[in-house]
Amino acid sequence: MTTWLRAQAADIAGDRILRAYGVALALLHVVTFVHWYYQSDLPSMMGTGRPPMCWPFWESCIEARVLDDAQWKALLWGFLALSLVTAGAFLRERTARLGYFLLIAVSALRLAIVFQDYNLRLNQHYMASWATLVFLFLPNKRALIQHIVVAFYFFAGVLKLDGEWLSGAALYNAHRLWIPEPWLPEACAYVLVLECILVIGLYAKNPWIHYGTMAQLVAFHVVSYALVGFYYPLLMACLLTIFPLVRAWSPPEQWPTPFDLVDKPEPWPGRVLILVFGAANLMHYAWPGDSAITGEGRLFALHMFDARVICEGGAEVHRDDGGSSYIPLTPREFNRSACDPIRYFNIGQDLCRKRAERPGWQEVDIFLSSRRSSDPKLKAVLDIHHFCGADLSYDLWRPNPWIKK
Secondary structure, three states: OHHHHHHHHHHHHOOHHHHHHHHHHHHHHHHHHHHHHHHOOHHHHHOOOOOOOOOOOOOOHHHHOOOOHHHHHHHHHHHHHHHHHHHHHOOOHHHHHHHHHHHHHHHHHHHHHHOOOHHHOOHHHHHHHHHHHHHHHOOOHHHHHHHHHHHHHHHHHHHOOOHHHHHOOOOOOHHHOOOOHHHHHHHHHHHHHHHHOHHHHHHOOOHHHHHHHHHHHHHHHHHHHHHHOOHHHHHHHHHHOHHHHHHHHOOHHHOOOOOHHHHOOOOHHHHHHHHHHHHHHHHHHHOOOOHHHHOOOHHHOOOOOOOOEEEEEEEEEEEOOOOEEEEEOOOOOOOOOOOOHHHHHHHHHHHHHHHHHOOOEEEEEEEEEEEEOOOOOOEEEEEEOOHHHHOOOOOOOOOOOOOOO
């Protein structure tokens, strides 16, 4: 394994395009630090004493909550320093091998932080992880990185094959956009066409087509800033740098085409990767019900706008004296994860843990009703009585019977 990793590091060190892209991937982590530290205030969210929102594959994540606010701040500053050192290492060929192993370390640290809390789930981490996986561990890196970036756009467009997206109803805070409201349906349709069809222009050898496509993507991400802030546009800027690098520093015969994975004797890991990525982003169609509401099967896919979900939730706490108290849990602000049943599952688990701290608490019922913004009325998604005694868990691979379809 060590010999194989050293060979991967040597391949990157000997290729100035890959070294430059290593800098971009390291700077992606710098942008992540800025988002976590200044925009999300991650230390306050993650400090001890705050109830965690565990990922379904790690329901006992509360056991890892051992750092306080000050320690989280120190950890994040260390994350920034490691990211900057990694970027610097990729600037020179003789230190690029070190940069390779530092990028493994800083990427592992980023994922370790993300897996601490489901609230940290973002599309940015999903795409950064796939691109970094290709860069670090797979052959034919230049071409495969371009293939996976195009796949990001294509499958994001597939998710937008939805009436709510095409009508513009899926957009949260649409009033912030620099687009007149009557034009929203046309703008959303254009984005779908751009991601599913026009993005193929990134492969074009004709500079007008290639750079015209790049300009449309840049414009799209600039406009998206009004909705999602700086993190997503800057992350995509880092990931997209592979295209100008390849065209500036390699001959046209080395530029990949969308047919290479079929026509050419590409290394098999690349083909497997694209197949796995595609399957992960289509998996939710195999689950019953509306995955935009149930969330089932979506954990493996891009976390994109496709529908706007509105919900009302609550918990009924039953006491030993026979009385009960209702705790409203409807989110104050709606976003892509606000109405996810995983969120209410975690709230139920936290309330069950608090029974030991609050004498008189006996059981907890959890309720959640949701609807798409275009639907006329709410429908029950969770109606779980005696949640604590039910000893439920979240099944990643099969429909969960406690989520109503």
